[in-house]
Amino acid sequence: MSGSISLHSVSKTYDRAVRAVDRVSLDIAPGEFLVLLGPSGCGKSTVLRMIAGLEDITAGDLYLDGEYANHLPPGQRGMAMVFQNFALYPNMTSRDNIGFPLRFEAPGEDSGPRVEATARMLGIEDLLDRYPGQLSGGERQRVAMGRAVSRRPSVFLMDEPLSNLDAELRSRLRSEIARLTRELGVTTVYVTHDQSEAMSLGDRVAVMRGGVLQQLGPPRDAYGLPENIFVAAFVGTPRINLLQAVVHAPLEGAMSIALGAQRLRLPEPLAPDHQLLRIQQGRPVVVGLRPEAVRIATPSEARPGEVAISGLVEHLEYQGHEALVHLNTGSQPAVVPDLEPSRSQPAVRRRRGTPAPGMLSRLRERAARQVAGPVVVIDEPDPAPPPGGIAYDSERPPPGTGDLVVRTGPDTRLRSGTQVPLLVDLAHLYVFDHYGRRICPAPADLPGLDVPPL
Numbered sequence: 001m002s003g004s005i006s007l008h009s010v011s012k013t014y015d016r017a018v019r020a021v022d023r024v025s026l027d028i029a030p031g032e033f034l035v036l037l038g039p040s041g042c043g044k045s046t047v048l049r050m051i052a053g054l055e056d057i058t059a060g061d062l063y064l065d066g067e068y069a070n071h072l073p074p075g076q077r078g079m080a081m082v083f084q085n086f087a088l089y090p091n092m093t094s095r096d097n098i099g100f101p102l103r104f105e106a107p108g109e110d111s112g113p114r115v116e117a118t119a120r121m122l123g124i125e126d127l128l129d130r131y132p133g134q135l136s137g138g139e140r141q142r143v144a145m146g147r148a149v150s151r152r153p154s155v156f157l158m159d160e161p162l163s164n165l166d167a168e169l170r171s172r173l174r175s176e177i178a179r180l181t182r183e184l185g186v187t188t189v190y191v192t193h194d195q196s197e198a199m200s201l202g203d204r205v206a207v208m209r210g211g212v213l214q215q216l217g218p219p220r221d222a223y224g225l226p227e228n229i230f231v232a233a234f235v236g237t238p239r240i241n242l243l244q245a246v247v248h249a250p251l252e253g254a255m256s257i258a259l260g261a262q263r264l265r266l267p268e269p270l271a272p273d274h275q276l277l278r279i280q281q282g283r284p285v286v287v288g289l290r291p292e293a294v295r296i297a298t299p300s301e302a303r304p305g306e307v308a309i310s311g312l313v314e315h316l317e318y319q320g321h322e323a324l325v326h327l328n329t330g331s332q333p334a335v336v337p338d339l340e341p342s343r344s345q346p347a348v349r350r351r352r353g354t355p356a357p358g359m360l361s362r363l364r365e366r367a368a369r370q371v372a373g374p375v376v377v378i379d380e381p382d383p384a385p386p387p388g389g390i391a392y393d394s395e396r397p398p399p400g401t402g403d404l405v406v407r408t409g410p411d412t413r414l415r416s417g418t419q420v421p422l423l424v425d426l427a428h429l430y431v432f433d434h435y436g437r438r439i440c441p442a443p444a445d446l447p448g449l450d451v452p453p454l
């Protein structure tokens with residue numbers, strides 16, 4: 001087996017009601033490391049389990065090495081799985097745990113040389129005669145990986161394999177997994193809700209939300225060119241600043257984006273990406289600024305492409321290698337629900353008085369999940385929802401939390417309550433429309449920017 005995996009519009013519905021995975025299409029190349037990333041309950045594990053054959057596919061097609069494989073039994077798929085809970089047999093030594101699958105795959109063959117070669121690869125030779133109870137969490141996970149590796153599968157499926165480990169061990173094992181899968185050249189599908197893990201491991205990252213694939217591409221694109229507000233907010237620590245804004249495009253005079261009482265004046269001649277914002281004139285949009293897109297400096301220090309605003313220091317968060325300044329610029333943050341949903345909550349909050357879910361509301365919920373919405377507009381009292389079922393929130397953010405986080409050097413000394421000048425780098429400005437789609441920088445396929453998603 002070469003290890004290519006293709007999902008064509010694959011869905012999974014549990015109990016006729018919960019659509020855990022909604023028409024996901026993915027092509028994973030042989031030897032590729034693909035990470036499924038998303039918040040808890042978004043359907044990552046279900047995708048992995050359908051690839052493994054541990055879960056039936058409700059609709060859509062799965063191809064392994066180009067062959068239709070929906071009904072292929074798990075044992076015939078040439079895959080090995082590593083779970084978060086190590087799953088070792090407690091009454092077997094590491095040697096027996098690693099050799100156990102080989103008893104079935106190559107009956108009668110001496111598994112010793114393969115077990116030892118695997119142990120050498122993972123640096124666990126001296127643990128081979130210990131029982132799981134005599135191993136640390138990290139050692140247990142190495143043995144669990146050894147069991148997967150010894151089978152020489154064509155695909156590794158890993159479901160949050162590091163989530164039970166402490167931070168230092170996670171980072172060490174992360175590089176070991178990267179090295180091991182690269183050396184073995186084995187296709188790997190890795191599930192995590194930890195975006196930094198996804199960014200550091202994946203050749204490509206598939207970001208999911210509410211069962212729907214939001215974006216598929218290299219980690220650099222998920223961070224630098226998020227297709228929607230959900231991906232922008234989910235990827236990156238500290239989280240991107242998302243501010244409610246309005247585009248002003250007068251027939252005469254400069255175009256600007258209002259953030260509360262302040263304005264980002266777009267320099268003339270307008271950049272092509274900024275020209276496309278003209279059609280949003282007067283509409284609420286959301287501005288996204290990563291913490292490194294704004295710096296504390298006076299207007300006279302502005303470089304080309306930087307525009308001045310100001311902010312009131314709320315507090316300084318010292319991080320050792322850097323400091324994060326929390327500022328209040330007088331704008332309203334936009335809120336993206338579903339970033340960390342609890343399993344008991346529905347995927348999209350409904351407005352008061354909305355009837356119980358029927359076909360129409362289910363369709364609307366699905367449409368809302370396909371884009372990043374709902375985007376919360378705090379200042380508008382009870383606005384009518386646009387098509388697509390986007391909901392609104394009337395809660396204000398807690399006072400004193402600031403609306404903008406800016407990254408600075410660790411030596412910054414700033415007192416709370418100080419008004420500071422800020423420079424916004426327009427080269428790193430994101431604008432999302434009312435439906436949560438990125439409209440600046442312009443999307444590659446330039447959809448009808450006015451058209452509601454359905």
Ligand SMILES: Nc1ncnc2c1ncn2[C@@H]1O[C@H](COP(=O)(O)OP(=O)(O)OP(=O)(O)O)[C@@H](O)[C@H]1O
Nearest residue numbers: 014018020039040041042043044045046047193343
């Ligand atoms: N056997 C099941 N029966 C009913 N619903 C299920 C079942 N397994 C999963 N689900 C539901 O399907 C959705 C997706 O679950 P899944 O485990 O794939 O999410 P996940 O993104 O892997 O979450 P986590 O990171 O918390 O494991 C959830 O709403 C979950 O409650």
